[in-house]
Amino acid sequence: MLNGEQNARSNFPINLYIAVALCTQRGLTLELHDADQMDQLVGALTPQVAVLMLTHVNYRTGTMHDMATVMQAAHAAHAAGVLTVWDLAHSASAVPDYLTNAHAIMQALIARGVIGDFRAGSGDGHHLDILHFGFTPLDIGFKDLWHGVKDLRQVLSTGEWQQPEFR
Structure with missing residues (x-):
């Protein structure tokens, strides 16, 4: 286990719970590698590895991992015949999209039956408007x-969101 405590704190817990349970049931070994040490991870990818779980974003901090480095691991896994599972669920809320008129967009979606909410930013550019689903x-x-x-x-x-009833 490489920096397993760090990984357990920074990776999404449910992913790890599932992996631990499966490994325990099947008598397999679970190795955790820190995203900051991809070179060691790539070196560990052999045909004996069944699954590589990758993420793009630390779910607690929103810090995005360098995708070029993460993709090196994905390519190495593919070359070794290792199944790669991507968890990109937290990327959507961490990658800035600089969306303007978010309130009007959400109102148009709500009118179509899509349920979500709008969270206003600070207005000074430090905190952006958020559409939350x-x-x-x-x-x-x-x-x-x-x-x-x-x-x-x-x-x-x-541009449906530009209609007067949504502004």
Whole structure:
């Protein structure tokens, strides 16, 4: 285990709980590697490794890992025949999109039945406006997600959010 305590604190806990449970049930070894030590991770990718779990963002801090470095690990895993699982769920909230008119966009989505909320930024540019969508598998299914993304695309591409009732 390489820097396992650091990884356990910085990676999303549910991913690790699942991995620990599967390894325990099957008598397998779980190795944790810190994203800052990708060279050691790449060296550990052999055909004996079953799965590599990668993430783009530290879910607690929002710090984004260098994708060029993370992709080196993904390519090495592929070359070694290792299945790679990406958890990009936290990337959506960490990657700035500098969206303007977020309130009007959310109002247009709500009018289409897409449930979310708008969180106002500071107005001084230090904290951006946020569109927040709650995705919980108990509440929505894939079809709901698919239609929500389709609606978001239409609202943005057509400028529907610019209609007076949404401003």
